[in-house]
């Protein structure tokens with residue numbers, strides 16, 4: 565086994581300064597969670613690195629990858645991507661040592677990309693940001709978790725000047741968070757949000773016509789990387805509730821998950837078992853879902869999973885929409901997010917497109933990383 569020097573602990577320091585005029589801007593990157601999104605991100609980083617160095621003077625250096633048990637530090641990508649468990653260079657995971665390793669290059673930027681769905685990782689954001697390490701993530705836990713932790717994270721970023729990017733938390737690669745932020749920052753006011761915020765549920769209800777059992781479709785969505793690590797997060801509506809909380813907070817509302825009325829699709833018997841047991845017993849959802857489909861057809865409509873935020877009232881659940889409704893015409897994993905604001909009052913501003921999948925989500929994380937680099941002085945225009 566290759567020995568790796570023990571890295572010093574994190575200490576508070578300001579985010580790396582804007583680069584000097586000569587030489588590339590070096591960004592040291594650590595990827596936490598080399599699952600579907602994390603692996604896609606590693607591939608995208610590897611592919612884009614030569615062009616970014618050549619055209620933008622940005623040098624991306626992947627310094628390490630950590631899952632919940634192992635971390636790989638400064639080895640080549642084949643080993644880093646987590647698929648090579650026989651790699652010589654792994655050591656037991658420790659996120660403090662991991663962050664210190666990625667950030668341990670004086671005067672250079674460090675960015676941690678959290679591609680887990682873990683609260684344990686989100687608990688580290690405030691310390692990382694306070695230490696001047698930028699964080700980019702599609703993990704919804706921080707932005708939709710306890711308000712106390714969220715405020716601590718914001719204060720840490722404020723104090724050091726480090727950035728937190730979380731565009732991928734809502735709508736995967738779609739510009740949803742940034743669109744809302746731009747509206748609010750330019751003086752608009754959010755009146756309501758209505759939409760389909762789950763790629764998985766959109767895909768399931770687009771496909772569910774009774775010819776294939778609902779459980780088989782859930783397994784397919786899981787295999788394609790659309791679902792959360794535990795598909796119950798999608799089917800319970802909690803993943804969508806998290807997205808609604810993120811949007812509400814972006815608009816200045818101190819909303820929490822407890823404030824969202826969530827109608828779950830999970831039979832009570834399956835709510836608390838292990839994920840593996842749930843996947844084995846998925847067939848128990850088939851009969852209740854077939855009944856819902858029959859009811860929707862009898863009413864002359866189609867099933868869609870809809871989220872609403874109106875003032876501080878937030879709700880998430882399945883509903884029957886008329887065949888002519890815009891939500892009935894969304895395709896595949898399409899998310900639809902309709903922002904009604906003071907400016908967009910006669911006709912809502914709509915963001916629509918694929919809302920799940922490792923590639924598009926990884927691209928949102930990557931774009932957040934590039935925005936951080938842009939804020940630090942990298943030229944990103946095409947002129």
Ligand SMILES: NC(=O)c1ccc[n+]([C@@H]2O[C@H](COP(=O)([O-])OP(=O)(O)OC[C@H]3O[C@@H](n4cnc5c(N)ncnc54)[C@H](O)[C@@H]3O)[C@@H](O)[C@H]2O)c1
Pocket residue numbers: 596597598599600601602630631632633679680681682684685702703704732733735736789790791792793919920921922925
């Ligand atoms: N898949 C999508 O379409 C999509 C879209 C938008 C957002 N997201 C978000 O992206 C994240 C990743 O999704 P995924 O589909 O890649 O899931 P995944 O299950 O494939 O990967 C999760 C990874 O996180 C790692 N992990 C778990 N706990 C950890 C810990 N404590 N420390 C370090 N690593 C840990 C796991 O080992 C795994 O490698 C989730 O937060 C999800 O909500 C996913």
Ligand SMILES: N[C@@H](CCO)C(=O)O
Pocket residue numbers: 733734735736761762763764765790791792798803919920921
């Ligand atoms: N599982 C989520 C991923 C995107 O957050 C969805 O299907 O929408």
